[in-house]
Amino acid sequence: MARLVAKELNAELTQDLQANPFLGDFYKDRNGAAFQAQLFFLLNRYQLLQGLRQPDLFRQTIVTDFIIEKDRIYAYQNLSDSELALYEKLYPMLTADQVQPDLVVYLQLSADKVMETLKKRKELKSLNISPEYVDNVVEAYNRFFFHYEATPLIILNANGVNFSKDRAAVSDLLSYFQKDLRGVTYLTPKTSL
Incomplete structure (x- = not known):
C-alpha cells in the first residue's frame, strides 16, 4: 500500500524492509529471542527515521510503511516483564524528537x-x-x-x-x-x- 501511495503522490518511499536476523528464532521460541528481535526492529526504525530528519529541498512528500510507535505494540505482546522494563528505558531515548507524520x-x-x-x-x-x-x-x-x-x-x-x-x-x-x-x-x- 505504501508503495502505491508513494507512486501516486510522486513521493519518496521509506520502508521497514531490512530482514530481522532474530525473527526466525523468535517464532521458534518466543522467550529466547523476543528481546533481540524487538531491539533490532526498534533500532532499524530509529535509523530510518533519523534519515528523514535531514531537510531535502527535492523531496516534498515522504511516505513510510510504519510509525515508530507501533514498535511498542509488539514489545508489550512479546517481552517478559524484565525485558519490557529495559525496553522502556531505551524506547524514549530513541523516539524523542523524531519526525512526526x-x-x-x-x-x-x-x-x-x-x-x-x-x-x-x-x-x-x-x-x-x-x-x-x-x-x-x-x-x-x-x-x-x-x-x-x-x-x-x-x-x-x-x-x-x-x-x-x-x-x-x-x-x-x-x-x-x-x-x-x-x-x-x-x-x-x-x-x-
Missing part, C-alpha cells in the same frame, strides 16, 4: 485476513505463527489506534480490498489526503472490483 493510515484487517495474508508470503511460511498470536496482535493494534491522537488518522477497513488491483480504492484513499483532516476518519474504500 502529517497523517497516519491504519490498514485495519481482521485476524483471519492477516492469517490468510501471512500464509501467502513465502518467507513466512516456515515460521510458526499461531492464530492466537495473530488475534492478540490484531487486538493490540485496534486498541492502540482507538486511542491514537498524535496526528490525524485514517482507519481504513482493508478487508476484502486488493489495492494492487483496485485503482478505485487507492483513488478513494488518496482523495482524503487533500482534506483538512482532524482526529480519526473511518474509511471503507469504494472499490471497482
Whole structure:
C-alpha cells in the first residue's frame, strides 16, 4: 500500500524492509529471542527515521510503511516483564524528537485476513505463527489506534480490498489526503472490483 501511495503522490518511499536476523528464532521460541528481535526492529526504525530528519529541498512528500510507535505494540505482546522494563528505558531515548507524520493510515484487517495474508508470503511460511498470536496482535493494534491522537488518522477497513488491483480504492484513499483532516476518519474504500 505504501508503495502505491508513494507512486501516486510522486513521493519518496521509506520502508521497514531490512530482514530481522532474530525473527526466525523468535517464532521458534518466543522467550529466547523476543528481546533481540524487538531491539533490532526498534533500532532499524530509529535509523530510518533519523534519515528523514535531514531537510531535502527535492523531496516534498515522504511516505513510510510504519510509525515508530507501533514498535511498542509488539514489545508489550512479546517481552517478559524484565525485558519490557529495559525496553522502556531505551524506547524514549530513541523516539524523542523524531519526525512526526502529517497523517497516519491504519490498514485495519481482521485476524483471519492477516492469517490468510501471512500464509501467502513465502518467507513466512516456515515460521510458526499461531492464530492466537495473530488475534492478540490484531487486538493490540485496534486498541492502540482507538486511542491514537498524535496526528490525524485514517482507519481504513482493508478487508476484502486488493489495492494492487483496485485503482478505485487507492483513488478513494488518496482523495482524503487533500482534506483538512482532524482526529480519526473511518474509511471503507469504494472499490471497482
